[in-house]
Amino acid sequence: MVLQKRFDYGFNGYHVPRASRSARGRGSVKKKVEDNSMCAFELLATVAGKLLQEKETSPIHAKALAGNDRTTIVKHIVKEEHQDEVKILKSEPFDQGSCNEGVFASGLRSQDHNQIHVSKEYSHVQNVVGLGHSSIIRKSDCLEKFGCGEDFLNGKRRNEFGRLRSTEGEGSPANEEPFGGKVENGTDGVPEAQKISSGVNGTVPDACSSGDPMKLDRKPCVLVSSDSSVEIPLHSNCISHASFPRCQDDIKIVNKDDDENSSGCTQPSTINVKAFRPAGRIGDRRIRKLLASKYWKVAPKLKDGELSNHDGDMNSFSCNRKTCYTRQRSQRNSPFKKRKLFDRSSVSTSDGVISSEGVFNTPEKGINGVTTGSASGASSVAGQQVSFQPRDSHVRLSIKSFRIPELFIEIPETETIGSLKRTVMEAVTAVLGGGLRVGVLLQGKKVRDDNKTLLQTGISHDNKLDSLGFTLEPNPTNAPPLICPEDPPFLLPCDAPQPLNRYPTPAALDPGASEASPDPPMASLANCVESDHDSVPSPIDMSTDKTTPDSRALVAIPAMSVEALAVVPYNRKSRRSELVQRRIRRPFSVAEVEALVQAVEKLGTGRWRDVKLRAFDNAKHRTYVDLKDKWKTLVHTARISPQQRRGEPVPQDLLDRVLSAHAYWSQQQAKQQVKQQPETCLLV
DNA sequence: ATTAGGG
């Protein structure tokens, strides 16, 4: 007997009739997945968080819950208690003052149905997001190699990412700063910092606006650009000051999206940029990992006991921030050493989970560069019932129902209903755990730019949005062919009508692929990212050891071959190669250009690695190749008429500097060659 | 791993 059914995932017990599903879901199945995911990240994160929560208290475990399965989360979860199968999540108020909103959600689930009842309003999207992340991350963290207690998942830690530090001067000033005098003159006495600041603000007005809920804690001046932050040391205790006067003006771009990095700056005098980012890609990975492990551990036997492990994890989770913080920093000491950040394979993987990137972008602070990603094929559209309620500049919405992607279930006729339920649950759990990502639909259109703020996207309390929807779609990246990395023929490409899904094997969830993806929304729960995007080099290796083809055996399916019962999210990409996603486009902000120009003026055009190190050390998404390319385009841009230029306009003065620096260094290069020419001639 | 260029 083969049951083929789509399940509506109701948050409020609200089921969306299949008939009412938008056709979009299906239609988009064929779309090439190249999505970068998330747009309106907050929304996605919120949704993801919900889903994950749900997962944690999946029916499988819910049996014993009997009404006690209530999950309440406040801000960041600090500790978790388990009562039999029931988990109670508690969190502590964020002490940063940035998030003052109170609790935002509570969930109640019924055991017999895959329904989650989510009520309560989200006082702030950020909070919601934070919630989702924390709950998710918490566990994942445990799984991570960091070990319990080492992780952080609150915004505080996140702050580290958005940090810039001054660079120390290297080499002799004369060589290092050919443009030093010139630049200074160019500033007309205006402090570099100020200059940059104006530049940033001019371009990205809202970036640092006071309205930003995520205000920085105590650091004074932070410059935030569209997708990166510029940090300028204010105090003089920077080493660079002494040895290299102008160094204090160095601009460094930090990628807020990178989760992995901890902080770049060790100097107290440095300003902290962006408040925080709860979970980064790392978080995503962790989440995924968590999900995966959980899934495999629990699903199969549906035993209790399993949770006990979590306890330990959870506790560890509540490590004190200090510790986590320290850890984080230490980890990122040698960014370049372990740089494989842009490895594509890794990127794709990350997508599977919600990326943290963007999670914290609130409308107020938003302003990120536009990213253009292609949408991933969505296999299903979740039921949408979103209502907005004006409240300050916050958007409140409640998702009445969510439909999960289509699942195929195959089960013997002789199986019991209970067995069927479990099977279905597992399938759902599996999908939710790692194979989904969240998409946002606005008026029928998929919102692909995860970096846009809700406001920019048109989702604001001012608008009576009646057409905001979320979708759960198979996460291409995430969905790795678990079992057969080589890509067995049987794994159908996403365009296949309705490929069968199979339970992800641990391997699949694994990260082999990892992430980098910019921001895969939920399934991968990224960065963000988005993560970062992209950025975390460390793949999740949890699956490595235990994962074997046999893992499938773990699937708790009644006496039948796993294969038979296997429910697999379809729409997975069969080939890893296909998983390769083009990195999301992240236009350089003026601040970044400024930093680049300054670095090039100082270092020249042939030392991109140094440029990267000097000015973009913390911007994981900017590789030296990117910088080189950007310089190339800048030179080109500077040469064409302003009318021909596109994108965010770059201040003419910057372009002028580009040209002069380019000319200068070209000349230098020529001289170098001239010098060598004679030598070679002599040699010959 | 970097650099340099073409696409």
Place this chain on the structure above:
DNA sequence: CCCTAAT
């Protein structure tokens, strides 16, 4: 941004 060849 991607892809490659050459270092």
